[in-house]
Amino acid sequence: MNAQAPQPRQRDAIDYAAFRRELVAFVEANCPPGLREIVRSNQKIGREEYAAWQRILHQRGWSAPNWPVEHGGTGWDLQQRYLFEEVAAELDCPPLYHHGLGHIGPVIMHFGTPEQKARFLPRIVDGSEWWCQGYSEPGAGSDLASLKTAARRDGDDYVINGQKIWTSHAHEADIMYTLVRTSNEGRKQAGITLLLIPLDLPGIRIRPIHTIDQWHHVNEVFLDDVRVPAANRLGQEGDGWKCAKFLLDRERLSPAMVPRLIRQLQQVEELIHSRIRADGPSPTLHRALERLFLAQASAMGAREMLLSAIQEEMNGTLRSSKSSALKLHYTELSQQISGLAYDLVAPRYASRLLPQVPAADGADDRDIERQLLHTYLFYRSRTIAGGTSEVQKNVIARDLFGG
Amino acid sequence: MSFRTIPLYPGDMYDTACRLASEHAPAAATADASPAWRQMLELGWQGVLVAEAAGGVGATLQDLAAIVEGTGRAGLTVPLADRCGVAPVALAAADSEAAVALLGAVAAGTASVCPVLSAGSDGPGRAGAARLAADGSLHGLLGAADLSEPATHLLFSARDQGGEAALVLLPFDRVAAAARRYTGADGRQFADITLDGIALGPESVLLRGRPAATAAVAACHAGALLGCVRVVGAIAAMIELTIDYLNTREQFGAALSSFQVLRHRVVEMYVLYENTAGLVRRLVEQAHETGFDGYPRDLAAARLYVGTVCRTVAEGVIQLHGGMGMTWEMLAARLGMQILGDSQRYGDPAECLDWLTAGSLAAAAA
DSSP: OOSSSOOOOOOOGGHHHHHHHHHHHHHHHOOOOOHHHHHHTTTOOHHHHHHHHHHHHHHHSSSTSOOGGGTTTTOOOOOHHHHHHHHHHTTTTOOOIIIIIIHHHHHHHHOHHHOOOOOOHHHTTOOOEEEEEEEBBTTTTTSGGGGOOEEEEETTTTEEEEEEETTTTTTGOOOOEEEOOOOOOOSGGGEEEEEEEEETSTTTEEOOEEEEEETOOOOOEEEEEEEEEEEGGGGSSTTHHHHHHHHHHSSOOOOTTTHHHHHHHHHHHHHHHHHHHHOOOOOOOHHHHHHHHHHHHHHHHHHHHHHHHHHHHHHTTHHHHHHHHHHHHHHHHHHHHHHHHHHHHHHHHHEEESSSOOOTHHHHHOOOOOOHHHHHGGGGGGGGGTOOEEEEHHHHHHHHOOO | OOOOOSEEEHHHHHHHHHHHHHTOOOOOSSSOOHHHHHHHHHTTGGGSSSGGGGTSOOOHHHHHHHHHHHHHHTOOOOOOIIIIIIHHHHHHHHOOOOHHHHHHHHHHHHHHHEEEEEEEOGGSSSEEEEETTTTEEEEEEEEEOOSSSSOOOEEEEEEESOEEEEEEEEGGGGGGGEEEEETTTTTTEEEEEEEEEEEEEGGGEEOOOHHHHHHHHHHHHHHHHHHHHHHHHHHHHHHHHHHHHHOOEEEEEGGGGGOOOHHHHHHHHHHHHHHHHHHHHHHHHHHHOOOOOSSHHHHHHHHOOOOOOOOHHHHHHHHTTGGGOOTTTOHHHHHHHHHHHTTTTOOOOHHHHHHHHHHHHHHHHH
C-alpha cells in the first residue's frame, strides 16, 4: 500500500485549481533537479530514473494515479490524472512507467486471483518490481492473434517455447506478461493464454535489438523449454485475448499523451528563438517558424480533444473513433514536431550523434540538440507501436462508415 | 445509421439554426433580402449579442456560435458572422447615442450594418484603404464588403491625415452607386466601394484614435473567430455528406466505401475536423471569458492552421465525390468553396503568418 493512502472524493467536491497548485508545490519541492535535468534534455531514461521518481511519488501516495484506492492507487478521476500529467510534463518529471501501472496492473486487478493480487500489485505500486510486455512475435505484429509461442501444460507447470520481439525494457525488467498459445483448435484468438513469466527463469535469453535511434529500448526474448508455474496464469486457459482486449479498452485514453507533446513544442520554440538570436532571421528559420505555428495550433486542438474525450469518458459517452483519432493525431503531430527539431539540429549532429569519447562532465548527455536527433529517430516508432496509424484508421473508418 | 458529428454547442439554438438553414435553398442574388435572411432578421439573430438594455437578446457568444455553426452546415450565403457578430461588437464599443440607437434597430432587424474593418498593425491583415481628409471628406476604397444581403449602413475603418484611426458609419445609400459588385468564389456577393470625396458629418465618425483602433480589432477578433466556427459546421456537414455518398455510390460492383484508400482519406479529414473543433471551442471559451480584447496570438495561429485544414478538406471532398465534386449542385462541393472563402477573411493565412512571424522575431530579440 501507499505510504499515505488517500481517500477518494466526490467529483463535485474536487477543487481542481487547488489540486493543481498542490501538485506543483510537491514537484518543485521533491523532484530532484538532476532528474529533471535528464528529462529536460530529452535523455533516454531507464529503470533507474523511472524508479527514482516512483519511489518519491510512493512516499506521497501518488505512485499509481490511475488505480483505485483499495489497491494502493490515488483514486483520482481522469481530470486529476490529466492535471498530474500536465504538471509533470511542464516541470520535466519522468513519466510514469506504464507497463506495470498502466498495463498489467489493471488486468491483474480484474482477472487475478486474490493470491496474485497480493503477490504482484504492491510491488508495482512501490516500483520494486519491473514489468515488460511479451506480445509481438516475428510473425505476429498488427495481427497479434497469429502468435505462435507455445505453452504446453506439464503437471503444475507450463513449458514455453518460442520467441518474442520488440520487447521494450526486457533487459531491465523482472517479469514479462506474455501471450502464449495453449491451443490450436477453433478461432486463433481462442487458443491464447496470458502468463506472468519471471525473466530470471532458466531457458530465457534476452538479446538487444539495435534500433535506428541508437538507444536501447527493445529486445528479442527467446524462450526455450521455460517452465512457468500454472499459478502464474492470469484468468483461465484461453482467456488471454480477453485480457489483452480489456487492457486495450481500458487504456484507450491516456492523459499523458498531450502534455509531453506541448512541453516538447516549447523546447523547439526556444531552439528556434536561440537560432534567430545567433544567426538572424534566415529564410530557413522563417520556414521553421511557420511549421512551429501550425504545430502549436494543432497541439492546442489536440489538448482540447483530449480534455473533451476525458469528459466524455467520465460521462460514459466516449466513442472509439474519437479516442483512436486522438492517438492518430497525437502520434503524427509528435513526429511533425520532432521532424521540425530534426531539420534544425541535423546539419550539426547527423555526423556527430555519438561521441566516441563522451565529455567527462556529462555535457554531451545534457546537450538537448543531440538528444533531439535521437528523439526524432525514436519517434518514427510512434505511429507503429501500440497500433499502427493504418490500423487506427481502420478502427475509425469502421465507426464512420458503420462497418 | 449514418455517422453524425457532435456539434460544438448542441441545444435549441443549434437545432433551430440547422432546421431553418435546411429549409432554404441558396437564393439567387437579388437586391432584396432572401427568405432565409428575412426569417433570421425576424428571429432577432442580429441582436443575439446585443445587450438587453439596447434592445437585444443579451445572449452568450456560445449561443451565437451555435447559430453560426448550425447554419454553416447548409451552404447559405447569409452574412451571419458579419451582421450578428462583427458589426454589433464594433457598435457596442462606440457607445454613443447614435450607435446605441442603431444597435436597437439592428436587434429589431430594421437595420443591418455591413462591416469593412481592419485590425491594422494590432492583428493580422492589411490596413484599410479608406482615408479621412482634413475637410471631413472620405477617399479611397472599401474592399470586399459582403453585401450578400441588403445593408442599411456601412461601418468601416479609416485613417486621417495624421495616420490616426477612425471608425466611420455611413448610410449605404450614399455610396450604393459607387459599388462595383462581384460574385465571390464561394457564391457570396461582394462589392468594392469607391469613396470619392464623400462629405461626412461629425455624427458619422463614431470613434477616433486608440478607441477606434481597439473597436476595430475587437470586431475583427469576433469575425475571425466566428469564421472559424462556420468552418467547423461546414466541415462537419462535408464529412457526413461524403460518408453518405461513399456508402451509397457503387463502382466496380461494390460501394465506394469498401475501398480502403477512400476510407482512410475520410478518416484523415475526420481527424482534422475533431482537432479543429477542439481548437475553435477553446478559442470561443477564451473570448467568452475575456471578451474580444485584442487579436490573440492563439487565434492567428489557429487561422493559419484552419486555412491549411480548409484546403485539405475542400480538396479531399471534391476528389472523393469524383466528377460530381466539380458541380455547383453538390452541397459538399459548395461548402468546400465556402470554407476556402472563410479562411480568407479577418486574417488570411498569409497575413496571419506574417503577423505571427513578426511577433516571434520581436520576442526572440527581446
